[in-house]
Amino acid sequence: MKNYTAVIIGGGPSGHSAAVRIAQLGGRVALVERDFIGGICTNWGCTPSKAMIESAKVAKTVAESEKYGVDIQEYSVDFGRIAQRRNQVVEQTREFVTELLRNHQVDIYQGEGELVSSKKVMVKGGKLDPDGTSMHYDGDVIELHTENVIIATGSRPLIPSFIDASDPSIVSSNRLISINERPESLVIIGGGVIGLEFATIFSNLGSKVTIIEFLDRVLAQMDEDISTEITRIMEANGVNVLTSTKCTGVNNGVITAEDMRSGEEIRLDAPMVLVAIGREAVLNEKMYTGSGISYTRKGIAVNDFQQTNVPGIWAVGDATGRSILAHVGIQQGIVAAENIMRKKGEQFREMDYAVIPAVIYTLPEIVGVGTVPEDLDGVQVTRVPFAVNLRAGIENYQDGFVKMWIKDHKLLAAQAIGHNVSEIMQEAANMIALESDVRAVSEIIHAHPTYAEIIRSTLDQALGKAVDFYL
Ligand SMILES: Cc1cc2nc3c(=O)[nH]c(=O)nc-3n(C[C@H](O)[C@H](O)[C@H](O)COP(=O)(O)OP(=O)(O)OC[C@H]3O[C@@H](n4cnc5c(N)ncnc54)[C@H](O)[C@@H]3O)c2cc1C
Numbered sequence: 001m002k003n004y005t006a007v008i009i010g011g012g013p014s015g016h017s018a019a020v021r022i023a024q025l026g027g028r029v030a031l032v033e034r035d036f037i038g039g040i041c042t043n044w045g046c047t048p049s050k051a052m053i054e055s056a057k058v059a060k061t062v063a064e065s066e067k068y069g070v071d072i073q074e075y076s077v078d079f080g081r082i083a084q085r086r087n088q089v090v091e092q093t094r095e096f097v098t099e100l101l102r103n104h105q106v107d108i109y110q111g112e113g114e115l116v117s118s119k120k121v122m123v124k125g126g127k128l129d130p131d132g133t134s135m136h137y138d139g140d141v142i143e144l145h146t147e148n149v150i151i152a153t154g155s156r157p158l159i160p161s162f163i164d165a166s167d168p169s170i171v172s173s174n175r176l177i178s179i180n181e182r183p184e185s186l187v188i189i190g191g192g193v194i195g196l197e198f199a200t201i202f203s204n205l206g207s208k209v210t211i212i213e214f215l216d217r218v219l220a221q222m223d224e225d226i227s228t229e230i231t232r233i234m235e236a237n238g239v240n241v242l243t244s245t246k247c248t249g250v251n252n253g254v255i256t257a258e259d260m261r262s263g264e265e266i267r268l269d270a271p272m273v274l275v276a277i278g279r280e281a282v283l284n285e286k287m288y289t290g291s292g293i294s295y296t297r298k299g300i301a302v303n304d305f306q307q308t309n310v311p312g313i314w315a316v317g318d319a320t321g322r323s324i325l326a327h328v329g330i331q332q333g334i335v336a337a338e339n340i341m342r343k344k345g346e347q348f349r350e351m352d353y354a355v356i357p358a359v360i361y362t363l364p365e366i367v368g369v370g371t372v373p374e375d376l377d378g379v380q381v382t383r384v385p386f387a388v389n390l391r392a393g394i395e396n397y398q399d400g401f402v403k404m405w406i407k408d409h410k411l412l413a414a415q416a417i418g419h420n421v422s423e424i425m426q427e428a429a430n431m432i433a434l435e436s437d438v439r440a441v442s443e444i445i446h447a448h449p450t451y452a453e454i455i456r457s458t459l460d461q462a463l464g465k466a467v468d469f470y471l
Pocket of ligand 1: 009010011012013014015032033034035036037038039040041042044045046047049111112113114152153154155173177194282316317318319323324325326327328329361
């Protein structure tokens with residue numbers, strides 16, 4: 001019987017990053033996964049959604065090809081082939097992660113992991129069905145001995161009480177991201193990150209999409225200007241965005257809602273209804289109560305070293321309820337791994353939540369990083385439209401803007417909506433994390449013409465020295 005340094009329950013990004021880091025540092029690792037390696041992110045989240053958004057982007061570009069002097073008279077969207085491509089991308093990513101784990105001599109156990117104590121995990125063995133799509137359990141139980149356990153069991157969609165999850169028109173994000181046929185119409189309950197990403201995919205691929213949002217704007221966690229701009233863009237693209245609207249029920253493709261401003265009842269018909277009002281940690285209460293682990297409805301309670309209250313038991317990723325972002329889970333996994341492997345006398349590594357870029361992969365993309373101050377005393381707020389950026393003009397992506405909050409020459413927060421802003425806003429994140437002086441960054445040469453120049457343009461505008469545009 002092997003004795004492991006750590007047994008990790010859950011093979012999503014937080015679990016597999018912890019596994020690789022422990023192995024790199026010389027530890028012996030077992031990873032238990034009851035479903036597919038890669039977790040939600042690889043199989044039903046980040047990877048397939050971005051694969052489909054890429055198809056949506058191509059469809060949009062083709063639809064607008066005339067603008068570029070390319071006349072495409074006839075084209076069609078073959079949803080079946082889009083789905084096939086998505087599946088290939090998912091399989092490749094899953095294989096890549098599996099190989100990465102094997103390359104680091106991580107033992108992978110396929111099955112349901114059950115925590116017995118910080119020293120013991122039972123695995124109820126499962127086997128993939130021959131078609132590779134679902135798991136069945138063959139009854140074998142394996143006992144794993146270890147010095148540490150990391151719980152990395154992820155999250156699942158939150159279903160509100162007014163929704164009957166068994167209604168045939170209700171689809172989970174897992175199912176919607178896996179479908180092979182495009183619905184003619186789709187109603188999305190929730191105008192948050194996941195809701196808007198699905199609206200982007202399906203509206204650009206030809207479905208009639210309606211978003212029902214309870215609050216008075218979509219993406220309420222972002223600056224109001226961002227909500228206004230993405231609503232304008234979505235509506236121009238044919239999406240029906242209903243804000244201040246409360247969904248009251250879904251019955252076999254009939255969706256009822258109430259306009260909270262007028263009190264009027266709204267009825268919509270759609271064969272598919274996605275509930276995207278948030279996600280909740282996957283909690284195994286029996287397992288935690290048995291081993292004395294503290295948790296709340298939000299997730300497993302951990303300190304900044306990723307330790308639970310039980311020595312030797314750690315938790316990472318969505319299961320902790322601290323965030324539902326893969327990159328946060330990955331960082332938590334690395335922190336837990338380094339703390340497990342730290343040498344005697346070495347300090348614990350702390351998780352730092354101060355600078356987390358949050359990206360919404362709409363078309364165009366949206367990014368927020370840093371904390372927008374509530375008290376704007378002494379804070380300079382600068383907004384520069386994407387249209388001033390030469391590259392954006394050349395390539396016809398003028399929608400959007402970058403907005404920055406600066407105090408005492410330090411960037412506090414930045415939000416942006418615009419073409420590929422996920423790639424350029426890391427510079428803003430680094431500035432916040434490194435507490436860079438905005439005057440110094442504005443003097444760094446940025447290549448021309450690039451989208452990245454808009455970061456410098458916004459800083460220059462704040463400093464009153466922009467030379468390449470006027471507002
Ligand atoms: C549609 C969608 C799009 C998303 N897009 C992005 C994105 O672009 N960027 C981003 O940062 N985040 C995105 N996310 C969120 C991201 O997927 C999650 O934050 C991330 O997957 C969390 O990783 P994790 O390792 O904590 O858990 P998960 O990825 O959920 O993995 C947990 C794993 O644990 C396994 N498990 C659970 N219990 C047991 C058990 N008892 N025994 C064995 N195995 C078990 C599960 O089968 C699962 O594979 C998206 C989510 C969705 C739904």
